[in-house]
Amino acid sequence: MPSPICLRSLSQLSLDRAANVSITSRTLLAPQTACFSTSAARYAAPPSKRKGMVAPPKRGERTLNVKKGRKAPSADTGKRPAPGDRKAMRKRIVLTNDNALEVSSLKDLDKATALSEKNEGQVRGLPEQVVDALRAVEAFKTTQGWSLFRRPATLMRKETIQLAKLLKEVEDPVDGQQKKTLRRVLSGDRMSGKSTLLLQGLAMAFLRDWVVINLPEAQDITNAHTDYAPLPSSQTQQYTQDTYTATLLSQILKANLKFLEATPVTTNPPLPLPLPAKPTLKHLAELGIANPEASWPVFVALWQELTQPGHPPIMLAIDGLSHIMRNSEYLSADVKPIHAHDLTLIRHFVDHLSGAKPLPNGGIVLAATSQSNAPTSPALDYCVQVAEAMQSHPDNIPHWNPYKNVDQRAMDVLKDLLVPGSGGAKGLDVIRVGGLSKQEARSIMEYYAESGMLRAKVDDGFVSEKWSLAGMGNIGELERVSVRLRI
Template identity: 70%
Template sequence: MPPSICLRSFSQLSLDRSVHSLASRSRLSPHAACFSTSAARFANPSPKKGRVVAPPKRGQKTLNVKRGRKDPQGDVGKRPAPGERKAQRKRIVLRNDNALEVTALHDMAKATILSGLDEGRVLGIPENVVDALRAVEAFKPTQGWGLFWRPATLMRKETIQMAGLLKEVEESEEGQKKTIRRVLSGERLGGKSTLLLQGLTMAFLRNWVVINLPEGITDYPAAQDITNAHTEYAPLPGSQPTQYFQETYTANLLAQTLKANEPVLESINVTTNPSLPLPLPANATLKQLVELGAVNPEASWPVFLALWEELSVSGRPSILFALDGLSHIMKDSDYLSAEVKPIHAHDLTLIRHFIDCLSGQKSLPNGGVILAATSRSNCPSSSALEHSIQVAEQLQRDPNNLLHYNPYKKVDQRVMDALKDLRDPEAKGLDVIKVGGLSKDEARSIMEYYAESGMLRAKVDDGFVSEKWSLAGMGNIGELERASVRQRI
């Protein structure tokens, strides 16, 4: 037998014996638990004894290191003051010193602004008109005015159409002045508010009286916040059905109207005998009349009616009455009546006055334009308004194909009655201006202005214009600015 086999046999034998010995000992010896520290590990720790510090002796200085103690040299984490964030959010910047000045930029001129010869050009807004537009809150913080050296705007085809409306009013016969009513509609970022601003600019240049209800007045925003219970209101005595006036808001509106139209108002004397709660000086001007309502909110609504009556006297200037954010006033407001029921926005006196002008119940004896711009960025749903605009746009495309209303949608009958002329093929008063995309020529013109201002560092050729025009959704001016200017910033 080989030696290796003998060694393996003895090794296996010794291993079997050791296993047998271990098994026998485990059966004979009692089972004992292993030592464990889990009880001590999971036990609640005993509270540490706090060290009691004796109070300092009289006249002895101690080190105070309490958390949250303010730095006497100045608080780095100072909270903003009340209203500071809102002021920063609503701040309007109309100048960028880092942009290049476009020396070839011409201003809008009173003599040529209604001629239609400036289509496709970028024109600057005169300085005095900029102050008037700022007074009536026509500029918006979301618009790109602060990117360029000075405010300028593109005279697009819709702008020329707007100029034609003002020209039509001025050329109408004396005693039969036209009152033109339009609703500005279009896609989001399409330039509806900018088109409204262009209409205000042309009216200021032509010495019209401009009254604007923007989406944001300094303290009391109009179309949005005038209906969501952000200002004082009270029932108008003697009104049936009950109307509600907002004296503080109306006083702010009169103050801004005076600031924007001061040269025109101070040149006109009061000829009627208005019934006002406060005395008016003899031989007063319209400027003094408006000042009376701006300083005394309790008399603001009677002063507004007196101003409107004065502007209706023969021989007075034409009026441009504008509102931005139409859908905010086409619903129930957040105000409550004495019976704790929602007050419809059309029962607010100022909104009622605008709706009467927009629907044609009130006309302007000296002519004028009533403008209402819709919004797609921040607007409540109004089925009646949307349906009326869709019907008007369908009638422009095909007058013989009338769009019917969906009976399964909830409809506000008061809104339907106010906008009935939009759905009537025979009515010629109220109509819609569709604000669409720019043409490629218009897009090239505005992009060349971007390049001359130093905000677009690219060669503006046909290929580049076609690329950006397509990326901007076939000429959406807001998306075009975003794709060519804001994307680099």
């Protein structure tokens, strides 16, 4: 309880500018009101409205316009969409077009023939359960042309067969010793089909009953749109992203439901929450989904389970690699940018990409680069360039530009790309996604024509015209000039 003197002095305290000027001028100031008094304001006359001030008309409202010569059509007066509509529209993925014709000659991929080399140059449909799984891991992108055709189908191009061979190599190693971990970076021009090749890899892995973990978009992890928290008991400070990890767990669960349901938990993981009796991996994942604050320990425990001997190989994939080869948008407590490799999920992926941690049951680590949504990452660019040069013209390897800033952590992760040698020996290599050959272009254009999306006679002249227009068979451009009616 303050003393009355104290209160009185407080009420007489003047905070306004008048307190600082001299006494004489203070006495000249007309209304002398105490600072905390509200009476003057309350009894003051209401401020008179200035004449001629009319609120501007609402959007879309018609007003009388008496000016001459104002007949031009008014600007866009459409109503705004309801909240949430825009994002739903933007993220919507349509995989079917009822107007497109059914292609009678289209065969599905199946488990036995998924990795066969006979598929090369053919268009193959994706079976329904694979489509569901791919949708669950968000492998389909909005910019791809799935919405034009009756059902999803892909062209098994040369690079796809190359990837299929890798899957085969992992499944039955030649020399019969331990399982292989193969690491590949997909590179290529814009719209050359890198994300689609990643999708084909995931589809083949689903067909061969692998465990698939896909980070659909690296940008979403590093752009600071989800919550983050420091990970206790980490030597260099690391950060977990609980909500994102919980979402990822639910995607993993949805995509690999059959395996996770059937497999019991064998280790005794240290978890903050109790598991039910006789737990399966599904229960473990559900625990992380229901309690996002425990999602990171659950993810670690799940990974521990998946790498137990006797389990299927793992396909670990990411799209948009250059987003994780730089600082993230997150800030640390002392307002310094957090490097992307200090986020636990990214760290987990990068450890496997660099080969620091192998996959005990074998598997493939795939990372697709992007050309249209890629922040500058000189280390990644240089490593990819060197690896491509070693494949195509080994006598002319580019040199590091010393005037560029090197991100040493990114360089350390990708240093295997700089090792001379061919793909199998190195572990980490690039798959250069180039243009289609004319045979491949012809087969996909015949598929377009059979679907009714391309109204032309597909003959040699037509194919080579479009192939040339598409920049020597860049598949995105080929789709654009032949199906999308983009002039």
